[in-house]
Structure formats: structure tokens, C-alpha cells
Amino acid sequence: MYEKIMNFVRQKPEAYAPCTSKFWDDPHISKQMLKAHLEPEIDSASRKHSFIKKSAEWIAELKEPGESKLLDLGCGPGLYTDLFDASGFTVTGIDISQRSIEYAKSQAALKRKRIEYRCQNYLEIDYLEAFDVVTLIYCDYGVLCPADRERLLKKIMRALKPGGLFILDGFTEKFWQDVPVKQEISYHESGFWSPDAYVCLSRNAHYSETKNTLEQSIIITADECRCFNIWNQIFTKTSMNQELIGAGFDTITFFDDVCGKPLSEDSKTICAVAGKAQAFKR
Structure with missing residues (x-):
């Protein structure tokens, strides 16, 4: 698992690289999404x-x-x-x-x-x-x-x-300020990404050449590591x-x-x- 985490964090993914796990139909995340809707x-x-x-x-x-x-x-x-x-x-x-x-x-x-x-x-x-x-x-x-x-x-x-x-x-480009370039780490007993305790490595990135923003969440639990990429085109x-x-x-x-x-x-x-x-x- 450590190598997997290292691979996620080592460098920015290519534009529109997919998530490693289901997002919309994950039993827990989809429940949180519906609540947010x-x-x-x-x-x-x-x-x-x-x-x-x-x-x-x-x-x-x-x-x-x-x-x-x-x-x-x-x-x-x-x-x-x-x-x-x-x-x-x-x-x-x-x-x-x-x-x-x-x-x-x-x-x-x-x-x-x-x-x-x-x-x-x-x-x-x-x-x-x-x-x-x-x-x-x-x-x-x-x-x-x-x-x-x-x-x-x-x-x-x-x-x-x-x-x-x-x-x-x-x-539009005015949206860029809503996705400031950053890297953060946080711990949660439970939350949006998992009903169990997890660490979230979150990263926002700008892709100037392709005019993309990335909001990335790397979720680490006791059993697994998953990467969720949310892309937007400007x-x-x-x-x-x-x-x-x-x-x-x-x-x-x-x-x-x-x-x-x-x-x-x-x-x-x-x-x-x-x-x-x-x-x-x-």
C-alpha cells in the first residue's frame, strides 16, 4: 500500500486521469452525495x-x-x-x-x-x-x-x-480562484469518503496548458487506498x-x-x- 500512496503523491496526474474507484455508486459516498443534493x-x-x-x-x-x-x-x-x-x-x-x-x-x-x-x-x-x-x-x-x-x-x-x-x-477563468493550488492532510473518524476512520490527502492543481483544474482526494483507510479525481475544464x-x-x-x-x-x-x-x-x- 505504501508504494501505491507514493505513486499517487509523487506527481500530478495527466489531465482527466480517472478515479481508481467508483464514485457515484459507492454505497457510502453515493449516500453522502444524495444528502448534499x-x-x-x-x-x-x-x-x-x-x-x-x-x-x-x-x-x-x-x-x-x-x-x-x-x-x-x-x-x-x-x-x-x-x-x-x-x-x-x-x-x-x-x-x-x-x-x-x-x-x-x-x-x-x-x-x-x-x-x-x-x-x-x-x-x-x-x-x-x-x-x-x-x-x-x-x-x-x-x-x-x-x-x-x-x-x-x-x-x-x-x-x-x-x-x-x-x-x-x-x-470560466474566474472559477480558478475557487480551486486554489494547495496540498493538505486531514484525519477523520468517519466522514464523506468513508464510514470508517480515514486519512485524506487533498490536492488542488491548475493545468495552465489545457485549462483544467483538479480537485484530488487520496483516501487512506486501514484496509485500502483510493484516489478520487474531480476535473473541470475552463x-x-x-x-x-x-x-x-x-x-x-x-x-x-x-x-x-x-x-x-x-x-x-x-x-x-x-x-x-x-x-x-x-x-x-x-
């Missing part, structure tokens, strides 16, 4: 619930819900999908976390809502002109490496109907526009956030509303 006043696993409500209302204004079908990628426990359904969209939510999807399904059943939920990696979706709106919210897009972003955009283009909208957001209007245009989107409008705040140079996020004008070319 449901905290209404904290920007954590989800944004503050007041922001989510405002965001869902703005998105409903972009596309008349009516008979519109909406696909929410990375839907988590259904905080957005519940509001989209209430606005009149026919909603499908996809998330890789079994615990979050089970919670979302239970809430939909309790409220007698006809929201379709699927536990799936959204990189594996395979729809053809099925949705009027696709959302990927809370900067999930930048968690993906460039190759996976390209792959996902192609699938989203294929999934959208002509005239459909793709709504996403990402972090976007500019130009870089996000290039990726969307490259995937075939025609009309792209930018905002500061997914509540429709006008674009400025002061926001830690950037939101794009990308339109698909043409039918998917088979």
Missing part, C-alpha cells in the same frame, strides 16, 4: 434550490413546454426534472447514480408524475430526433475529457429534433463556441448562467443555448 441552501452536489427554481423557469421560457419533450442529462435526484414536468414538458432524466435515480423515481411515484428515469451513462444514449430540449447543467460538460465531450455532442445533436435546443454551462466564449459549432449547432447564444443573466466578463460560469436548425443527416 437535497441541501436547499448550499451550492454543493446541486446548486441552491432557489437558483434551480429560477433556472427551470428561464429554460421553460426558451422553449414553449406545450408538447415539448425534454431530456435532462445528469439529472441526479430529479430536482430539475420535477420542475420541468411542472412547467409542462414531457421529461426524461438520465443519471449514472443508481441511488439518485431510485430517489427520483420514488418522488415521481409519490407525486404521481410521469417522468421517465433511466440509470445510465449519458455517453451511451442513442436517440434519434426524440427531444425538443436537452439540458446538461451545473458544469457537468467540463467534467468530461475533450474526446468524450465531442462524442456526447454528436449524440445530443442526433437526439434533438430540428429546431431543438441544447442548454449547458461551464466554468471555458471561454470562444472555446465553448468552437466545440458547439464543430458538432454542428447553428445558432448559439451565451449568458452568464443558466438563469439567463446577460453575458459579462465577471461570472464564474458561462451558459450556452445552442440550436439545431437542420435534421440529423443519416
Whole structure:
């Protein structure tokens, strides 16, 4: 185990190096994540619930819900999908976390809502002109490496109907200050990462050449050592526009956030509303 720890700490990993263990479906961590999602006043696993409500209302204004079908990628426990359904969209939510999807399904059943939920990696979706709106919210897009972003955009283009909208957001350079370069060590009798006692070696790093941030947690218990890497891509209007245009989107409008705040140079996020004008070319 000592050699394993040494290998983790010795040098910065390459950009988008994966975690060594499951994150979303770890029995303990996924329970902590769900708890964080449901905290209404904290920007954590989800944004503050007041922001989510405002965001869902703005998105409903972009596309008349009516008979519109909406696909929410990375839907988590259904905080957005519940509001989209209430606005009149026919909603499908996809998330890789079994615990979050089970919670979302239970809430939909309790409220007698006809929201379709699927536990799936959204990189594996395979729809053809099925949705009027696709959302990927809370900067999930930048968690993906460039190759996976390209792959996902192609699938989203294929999934959208002509005239459909793709709504996403990402972090800007203003976000860098929220991930200060540091290395810390802490001991916990139990906590977010494990129900048992553990040591956490945490490290934040900036990757100037690729415009990435890394939040790394190396978790050492009496029995094992695991490494969790949380990556984010830093976007500019130009870089996000290039990726969307490259995937075939025609009309792209930018905002500061997914509540429709006008674009400025002061926001830690950037939101794009990308339109698909043409039918998917088979």
C-alpha cells in the first residue's frame, strides 16, 4: 500500500486521469452525495434550490413546454426534472447514480408524475430526433475529457429534433480562484469518503496548458487506498463556441448562467443555448 500512496503523491496526474474507484455508486459516498443534493441552501452536489427554481423557469421560457419533450442529462435526484414536468414538458432524466435515480423515481411515484428515469451513462444514449430540449447543467460538460465531450455532442445533436435546443454551462477563468493550488492532510473518524476512520490527502492543481483544474482526494483507510479525481475544464466564449459549432449547432447564444443573466466578463460560469436548425443527416 505504501508504494501505491507514493505513486499517487509523487506527481500530478495527466489531465482527466480517472478515479481508481467508483464514485457515484459507492454505497457510502453515493449516500453522502444524495444528502448534499437535497441541501436547499448550499451550492454543493446541486446548486441552491432557489437558483434551480429560477433556472427551470428561464429554460421553460426558451422553449414553449406545450408538447415539448425534454431530456435532462445528469439529472441526479430529479430536482430539475420535477420542475420541468411542472412547467409542462414531457421529461426524461438520465443519471449514472443508481441511488439518485431510485430517489427520483420514488418522488415521481409519490407525486404521481410521469417522468421517465433511466440509470445510465449519458455517453451511451442513442436517440434519434426524440427531444425538443436537452439540458446538461451545473458544469457537468467540463467534467468530461475533450474526446468524450465531442462524442456526447454528436449524440445530443442526433437526439434533438430540428429546431431543438441544447442548454449547458461551464466554468470560466474566474472559477480558478475557487480551486486554489494547495496540498493538505486531514484525519477523520468517519466522514464523506468513508464510514470508517480515514486519512485524506487533498490536492488542488491548475493545468495552465489545457485549462483544467483538479480537485484530488487520496483516501487512506486501514484496509485500502483510493484516489478520487474531480476535473473541470475552463471555458471561454470562444472555446465553448468552437466545440458547439464543430458538432454542428447553428445558432448559439451565451449568458452568464443558466438563469439567463446577460453575458459579462465577471461570472464564474458561462451558459450556452445552442440550436439545431437542420435534421440529423443519416
